[in-house]
Amino acid sequence: MGRDAGRLSLILLMTPFLLWIGLLIILPQLGIGYVSLREKISYDEFSFGLKNYVDFVSEPVYRNTLFRTAWMSILVTILALIVGFPVAYYIAKIARQKSRAALFLLCLIPLWVSDLVRAYGWIVLLRETGVISSTLVDLGIINQPVEMLYNDATVVMGLVYTVVLFMIVPLTSTLQGMDDALLEAGYNLGGSRFTVFRRIIVPYAMPGIVSGCIITFMLTAGSYLTPVLLGGKNSSWFTEQIYNQFITRYNWEAGATFGVTLLVFTSFVVWLGLKLTGQSLATTVAKD
Amino acid sequence: MYDLSCDRVTKAFGKFVAVDQVSLDIPSGSFFSILGPSGCGKTTLMRMIAGFETPSAGDIRIKGESVLALPPNRRNVKMVFQHLALFPMMNVGENIAYGLQCRGEKKAEIPAKVRRVLERVGLPGVEEKQIGQLSGGQKQRIAIARCMVLEPDVLLLDEPLGALDLKLREHMKIELKQLQHQFETTFLYITHDQSEALVMSDRVAVMNAGRFEQIGTPRELYDDPVSGFVAGFVGDANILAGKVADIRGDEVLVELEGGGGRIAARRSDGSAVGSAVEVFVRPEAMRIGAATTEASLAGTVDSLLFNGANSRILVKARGGQLIEVADPGQSGSLAPGAAVTLTFETRRARAFARRAG
């Protein structure tokens, strides 16, 4: 009786989760995978095969865009880590207990605004006739307006701004769990600031760093609006090509192929990153 | 030459004075304890010595040299933290090697030093173990080894036994003392547990509200406390409240509250006739037996508390106070309700002015 009740409650608890995973994640992915294997012969005529993948590999534009997206996402991830770490450290270790929640909330503010509005905010600031350029001209620092949009640096900056929070949150919660005594012990035993940082803080924060980096990287590689709006003529982001295939060119088969490729490739990058840094999901993200 | 000296060290946080003009001198190779209730300022004092806090006034000297200008990582004072603070991401060997590496020791020499210190703390060959695989006592010893491998001038210990269970704590007291002998290093030990301080220390400073009440050997503190606080905090004591009725030389006659009668006690401070005092009598100073003239109390047995060699008889005095009497023989001849007379030597009862609160 008791066992049956336990079983029932397990089923009841698991059902929504399994439904969610099954219906909203696995099923669509299977659908995408299926579509990506369809080869279009003519109107309403399909056969199955890897032609779409062959097409993808043999077209340098797609390949290069994928590599470019991955490379820039890695750069964004690294920058987000560099920017996010001191913030997380400040919130977790230096700020007073009372102001901690407020600071955390402050970090969340950008999320209250949609991606689109944030990107337009950047555009208003950075365009040639925008706030920054015209202020600099008015102050006489430069003598003609400068265009700060439509280049890779702006895209990277905009992306870092968008994703840095997802770096800060896991880092803060990891660092909050660190006993200050560890730091003091680090100093007490003769460590310099740098040694303590390198040998104690960073290894301790590693689970947070790894999960933050994975989230940031995945979000960046999968972002659409920021690179397209800030990058302008030079954006060429992989998700834009997926959008183009699906929406502009009605080519679901190619779009699905791109989608699967992006998923596989980003997973591969994450795996490679874990390997290269000698981490594993079990010892970092899934650590209790 | 003292290994560690504090000269009127003061630390104020805003208006609150955590450490108030504390001075101490610790001779080389001794085991020195600071004993006090939580919040008395002992941890702040230790953190100033380690360099994590800066004194508001006063000086701290190690081997005669002021260290106030030195950052924590440049002071040759090592610390065993309350929760030990072993680095969880390093194994035992790495934990111990950390300090040596920070000091820039030659790579080739480090493993030998690590091995040697592990042997000295009685845990040879555990270099490769992870911290989580160690027992509480082993962690304790690794934490000490991690400091001792650096041959510090002074080892600070911040209540390191607090987290252990009772049995292990008793065992570690003895072990710590032995380790200190073995390393011949000056230990400065902080605790709120008077038995830890008494068992291990050469000298103990009793700290209260930011000040040292008394510094002395454990025996001096126990037998010869200079204040009511020390008498009450160090060891067990029955505290009997009353008023000074008469003064005869170095004895006072105290009229107990609640009509408990009069008892004689040693006069330990300047309390005058009529002032409120507390009389401290240790349980082992009490005897059950025939009445002497004034150092006696009448009462009835309330209950018998069996605790092996620490067994007690709880006696309800006429004035209503509950008095603990040591009963090492666990006589068992008394039953609750029996009328008894308690006697004690006058010199083992001390009267101090009553403390506020």
Next chain:
Amino acid sequence: MALTLRVVLAASALAFTIGGAEAETLRMLTWGGYAPEELIKKFEAENPDIDVEVTLSNNEEMIAKLRATGGTGYDLAQPSHDRIFAAQKEYRIYKPLDLSKIDTASMTPNLLEGVKENATIDGDVYAVPHQWGTSGVMANMKETEGVTGFGDLCDEKYKGRTSMRLRRTILLGTAFSMGMNPFELYADKAAYQDMLDKVTAKLIECKPIVKTYWTGGDDLSALMLSGEVVVAETWDSTAYKLYNENPDIVFVPPKTGALAWIDTFAIPRGGEADDAAYKWINFVLKPENVKIMSASTGAIAAVPNGIELLPDDKQKAVKAAFTEADLDNLKFFANIPPGLEDMEGIALERIKAAQ
């Protein structure tokens, strides 16, 4: 269990009948401005049993949406005339129109014939014209001189101050400006690819001159009005709107011919309110309603006196832009044969990815 199921079924059947008894809903999938509030109110007042619901979209998304739902979810769509034939052949998202229910007599005959020609499959007509306009170039007259067409977007003189939309229109427009006629090459894939390669090379070479590729009317307007861009590819209606705000900005029909598009009416295959859809089509083609519609869209209705029914200021702008000869020289988009869009798509992506 069986009982519960029956109760649920009964309840939903009940809900269904109640829903059916309520006013009919006309769900429109159309462009921004193509269903002005004023007209909707008027239409609902004339037909109290019809509710109008509007979803704003563009050519690509309209077809993507209808494709995803198999042509259900909407009762009336307004894709451009070149987006009917292939989409219908491939995805079967429209249903044939019953021309007897449409007041075709009020439409400009040549536009109607043109659309019918492009939108007839197996004798069934799938679209009728609604409004038309052109794609061309607009220039800020104060800052430019002698702009005549798409070729000027790549003029070194205007380095960093031109803009275009990276879609098929600019490929076609550039091809015309280079002396080629892509519509004539539609039938010959190899020749078309050859043309695309030349256009791609030209547009990649042109990339440093272009400030950015605009993506919608709003960012194009901002670029022009701020003066950051002085020559841009545009829809004529956007240019007319900007003319009202800054008379220096005028639409320039390219010498090689403005590219004309016709937005149509088509009924999705799963449409559930055909009669309401026909009523709306006939309603918006009435002269008094055309005026309101054109004021909102800036485009010219497919009725014989469409230009006269534009608001005065826009009429002036059109007349300032087009001569009779320009109007004769309009190049209407032809149906895209299958496969060409993929070729164009890769060309566009190559241009975008070029650094």
